[in-house]
Amino acid sequence: MRLRLDKKVVRAVVALAASALTTTGCILPLPDFGRRPEAAAVSPEPGWRLCPEIAADLLGKAPSGYTFECKTVQVPQNWHKPDDGQTFDIEVMRARATDQRDRIGALMVNPGGPGASGVDLAAYLTLGLPAEITRRFDIVGFDPRGVGRSTPVDCYTDADLDATFASQPDPVTQEEFDEVLALTKKMADGCKAKYGDRLGLFATEQAARDMEAIRLSLGEGKMNYLGYSYGTLLGAVYAQLYPKEIRAMVLDGAVDPLQSSVQSSESQAMGFERAFDNFSAWCAKNKTQCPIDGDARAVVEKLMQEADTNPVGNPDGRKATAGWIFWGVVSSLYTQARWPDLGQALADLQDGKSEAIFALADSYADRDANGQYTNLFDANAAVNCADDGKPASVEDIRRLQSEWRVKYPLFGAPLAVGMLTCSVWPAQRDPYPTGKAEGAPPILVVGTKGDPATPYEQTQKLADMLGVGVVLTWDGEGHTAYPETRCINKHVNDFLINLVVPPPGTVCPPQ
Incomplete structure (x- = not known):
């Protein structure tokens, strides 16, 4: 199972939305923009239907x-x-503030994944974006093809996903490796049996062309776009295909389109190792928030080893295997706000309690309390593998597993094994274009120095490939930057509203 790219603000805003809503999401401090006026009774424009129930449900x-x-x-x-x-x-959603003034147009948004819902993001961002943005732009989200409400790819069973997340993340023996390979192939073959040749149609280039169809259907002028994580790749492909249709584009949490799937996986292994080191250093200095007994890395390694023979049970009947522990750790590194959650979860595991580590892992997996999954990982595989023109072979993966275990002790081997999904994926490939966005205006590329999922090193590479990219840096932790701090907000807002590019080399402080 490859690490997915994600936008943390989604779950963060949900957690802040209402005390009645239960969520395992992280809680981030969002500015108070004041109470907005009550919504007026309106009739939808022709071709649209009112859908407040989606926002209410979320x-x-x-x-x-x-x-x-x-x-x-x-x-x-x-x-x-x-x-x-x-x-x-x-499926497309448009959220429009009733106190809009000096409207510029629509701001299309994508949360990444691939596999995450842009419709959901549009609803979440009504609470997350600065008021000066929502007063000038409609927030338009869409579920890319294969995702959520848009002809979803749905071919993984809940039982197989449970087995995948529970499986040994670093299967050392050949028998263990073959078990993981067999499960991966079974799931891929199930998708092929259900969708046949259509599996190859969920590629990123196809989705980027859908974006242009959406823009035209809105009856708007040029494209305004805010893409997070994988959404930066989607935006970059759009920029190559339709450079002259762009007004303003912000790509936050950059994916380097020029890297191979092997390079991408190794980059993530490096990024998560760095993020875990940062967590470990924080944990050592904040024992009241991270009450584990011992060094964080040693604690995780010991807990995962013990789980191989004596996993801690959970009230729902699951066992906290090394796989579930690993995914709980991965989940917590997407934002520094979750470091205390990880510290407490590890301390609980040391005391024989697993509820907290499962809460973290289930949040990453999009698994609810009833054991049901969304189609996030079905779509994630379909898109990633359709894009991957030269997947690694099983033999190469087995070799890289050993090499990366040495270079990246906690995350290297699992990231190598995760490439099995596309190695055995039985669908036609449709790689996206890579090149300059000739004729496009400046594109703002935002990078976070402590980003685990899209390491900071990719930021300049994406900007350089596009040829018109301008880098804005956040000297912070976690995956993606906007809207995290006043400095980041100032520069991104000014770019979206006034098309003002930050000065070269601009670096925003952590707070």
Whole structure:
């Protein structure tokens, strides 16, 4: 199972939305923009339908001061053969503040994944974005093809996903490795049996072309776009295909499109090792918030070893295997706000209690209390593997597993094993283009120095590939930066509203 790219603000805003909503999401400090006016009774524009129930379901209550409208945009299944009559339905949400003034247009958003819902993000960001942005822009989110409400790829069973997350993240013996390989192949073959040749149609280039169809359906002028994590790759591909249709584009948590899947996995292994080292140093200095007995790295390694023979039980019947522990650790490193949660979860495991580590792991896996998963990882595999023109072979993965175990002791081997998904994926490949966005205006590329999932080193590489990229740096921790601090907000807001590019070399402080 490859590490997915993610946007932490999604779960953060959910956690802040209403005390009645139960969530395992991280809690981030978001500025108080004041109470908005109550929503007025409105009728939807032609082609749209009112859909406040989506925001209410996600947030406990639809935020006041906004209208929520949805529409379905039909797109060709295969943009390389657009006239064959086969279409996908793409679900779009528009959140519009009732106190808008000096409106600029629509701001299209994507949370990453691949596999995360942009419709959900549009609802969440009504609470998360600065008011000066929501007063000038409609927030438009869409579920990319194969995701959520947009002709979803749904071929993994809950039982197989449970088995995947529970499995040994670093299967050392050949027998263990073969068990992981067999499960991975079973799941991939199940997707092929259900979707056949359509599996290859969920590639990033196809989704980028869908974005242009959405822009045209909105009746707006040029594209304004805010993409997080994998959403930066989606935006970069759009910029190459439609450079002259862009007004303002912000890519936060940059993916380097030029790297191979092997390079991407190794980059993440390095990024998560660095983030875990930062967590370990914090833990050593903050024992009241990280009450573990011993060095954090040694504690995790020991707990995972003990789990191989004597895993801690959980009230829901699951056992805290090395796999579940590993994914709990991964989940907590996406934001520094979750470091205390990880510290407490590890301390609880030392005391024979596993609820906290499962809460972290389930948050990452998008698994609810009933053991049901969303289609996040189904879509994640379909998109990643359709994009991957030259996946690593099983033999190469086995070799890299040994090499990376030495270079990246906690995350290297699991990241190598995660590449098995695309190695055995039985679908046609459709790699995205890589090149300059000739004719595009400046594109703001935001990077975080402590980012584990899209390491900071990728930021300049994406900017350079596009040829028009301007880097804004946050000297902080966690995955993605906007809207984290006043400095970041100032520069991103000024860019989106006034098209003002930050001075070269701008670095925003941690706080």
